[in-house]
Amino acid sequence: SAVISQKPSRDICQRGTSLTIQCQVDSQVTMMFWYRQQPGQSLTLIATANQGSEATYESGFVIDKFPISRPNLTFSTLTVSNMSPEDSSIYLCSVLNEQFFGPGTRLTVL
């Protein structure tokens, strides 16, 4: 099993700014997944973060907009850059083949 924490739990940001979301796992994991869930919608994978290599981004998501760091086997960050209201979503990290999800970061962009 895995216990995942995320910071911040929620934030309200201004258009054009950036927010970095942290994901901490209580055990070492090879892959960490970052998902977005827009209001009332399903989950969409943004990227897969492997320690020691560049993140792998899904179609429609680019590194300039969503840079990811993975400095060790228990931690990752996702930055949402140059935000617009369309970025208002819940951002979730997940591990162990998506068996475990973090509590999410609820982002509102004004």
Added chain:
Amino acid sequence: GQSLEQPSEVTAVEGAIVQINCTYQTSGFYGLSWYQQHDGGAPTFLSYNALDGLEETGRFSSFLSRSDSYGYLLLQELQMKDSASYFCAVRPSGNTPLVFGKGTRLSVIA
């Protein structure tokens, strides 16, 4: 492309049984997963089927028919706390990310 179809909403009475269906069209099939998500909460993994048949975990069961590209989640002895959104998800191959359905909102009424 990849697509999963599930009903958008289901309403059932407390104590009853409800079945949430999921049909999928994906480039491959490695397994079908189910998740529960309460409002404001993170997705919680419920079950995983890689082979045909029924998997039972307490009040919840999940069924898969690979020949029909179909599965369902069965919830028995419904409780008010089961009111949530339920997502099916397919992994097209062992090293590809999950593809999620749009979710079924279950309302349990007295």
